Amino acid sequence: MNSPNKAPIGIFDSGIGGLTVAKAVAEALPNEHIIYFGDTARVPYGIKSTETVRDYALQITDFLIQKGVKMILIACNTVSAFAKDEIIQLAKGIPVLDVISAGTETAFSHPKHQHIGVIGTLGTVNSEAYIRAIKEHNASTVVSQKACPLLVPLAEEGWINNDIAKLTLTEYLEPFKSLNIDSLILGCTHYPLFKEVIPSILANDNIEIIDSAESIANTAKMKLEAMRALNDSSGKFECYVTDRPQRFHELAERFLGRKISNVIVTHL
Numbered sequence: 001m002n003s004p005n006k007a008p009i010g011i012f013d014s015g016i017g018g019l020t021v022a023k024a025v026a027e028a029l030p031n032e033h034i035i036y037f038g039d040t041a042r043v044p045y046g047i048k049s050t051e052t053v054r055d056y057a058l059q060i061t062d063f064l065i066q067k068g069v070k071m072i073l074i075a076c077n078t079v080s081a082f083a084k085d086e087i088i089q090l091a092k093g094i095p096v097l098d099v100i101s102a103g104t105e106t107a108f109s110h111p112k113h114q115h116i117g118v119i120g121t122l123g124t125v126n127s128e129a130y131i132r133a134i135k136e137h138n139a140s141t142v143v144s145q146k147a148c149p150l151l152v153p154l155a156e157e158g159w160i161n162n163d164i165a166k167l168t169l170t171e172y173l174e175p176f177k178s179l180n181i182d183s184l185i186l187g188c189t190h191y192p193l194f195k196e197v198i199p200s201i202l203a204n205d206n207i208e209i210i211d212s213a214e215s216i217a218n219t220a221k222m223k224l225e226a227m228r229a230l231n232d233s234s235g236k237f238e239c240y241v242t243d244r245p246q247r248f249h250e251l252a253e254r255f256l257g258r259k260i261s262n263v264i265v266t267h268l
Contacts, residue, residue: 005231008033008238009220010064011073014056015043016156016248017189018075019255021099024192024217025073026237026256029224033235035067041243045078046123057083059268061090063240070229073216074098075189077120081129095223102216103185104133110208112182115142117207119172120187122147130187144179148172148191155190156251161197169194169201176202183208193255239263 009029011022015038022036037060039045045053057079064072072091074080079087080098088096107116118130125147134143150168159165176184184207186192192211199209224230237260241248244265252260 004070005229006033006233007068007070007229008035008235009071009073010035010037010067010069011075012037012039012057012060012064012079013075013189014039014045014078016040016251016255017152019252020189020192020213021073021075021216022237023256024211024213025220026235028214028217028221029230029235031231031233031235032224033231033238035064035069035238035240037063037240038242040241040248044123045076046121050082053078054083054086057087058090061087063266063268065091065094069094071095071097071220071224073220075213075216077124077129077187077189077212078127081124081127095227097216097219097223099189099212099216100129100133100187102219103187103210103212104130104137105219106210106215107134107183107185107208108137110183112208113138113141115144115179115181117176117179117181117184118143118145118187119148119151119184119191120145121152122149124187130185144176144181146172146175148188151194152188152190155193158254160193165194166197166201169197173198173201176207177204181207183210185210186212189213237262240266242267 009032080100084098107113116134125145131143134141154165192213195211
């Protein structure tokens with residue numbers, strides 16, 4: 001029987017964006033066995049009802065539990081907003097981390113957090129999940145949000161640093177220039193792809209850019225260290241999807257920054 005330390009980390013998202021989390025986890029924890037699940041047949045989640053999102057999320061959670069994971073990372077802001085408590089209940093003691101909590105914790109780890117900016121999809125912004133999470137830490141912190149829906153298709157097209165991307169980011173980020181924010185949370189797992197471009201658009205090096213993918217990866221590392229559950233041998237990467245879009249491999253390799261081969265189509 002394998003040691004519990006060698007059990008995989010389960011990471012899931014509604015589609016492909018959560019691969020930025022998988023990449024960050026692989027970099028922070030290179031020895032860990034990672035299982036990634038992308039619900040590509042039913043993406044996007046942001047336009048679906050809370051009940052439907054919860055149902056999908058619990059199906060995926062059960063799949064990961066059956067795979068024997070030692071930790072579950074919710075790499076989807078919509079699921080983090082709508083289904084975290086139900087996932088924790090179903091996991092029955094398996095640690096569950098989510099991008100909203102991790103990003104919020106990181107924002108408050110910096111010296112200045114009087115005014116926090118958040119960019120995300122329409123669904124995440126309208127859920128006000130980041131506002132609730134931030135206010136739970138400090139009720140006096142000011143939160144300014146902006147929905148940036150065009151960034152997802154730009155990221156998936158690979159238009160990260162061209163003129164169209166820069167013009168779109170300039171339009172979306174313009175309000176933050178006059179708001180004197182201390183940090184900006186990238187509240188969508190696609191958005192870390194723009195992390196190198198955003199500081200120049202904001203024209204303010206004092207603003208901390210909070211990458212939710214890096215945040216949850218660092219939280220996972222600290223949690224596993226505390227549990228003494230780190231894998232000390234080389235890990236592997238498995239990828240499961242519910243449908244195989246024609247461009248999945250191309251997009252996945254762009255998000256991960258490396259080649260992948262073992263993508264398995266499964267039906268829940």
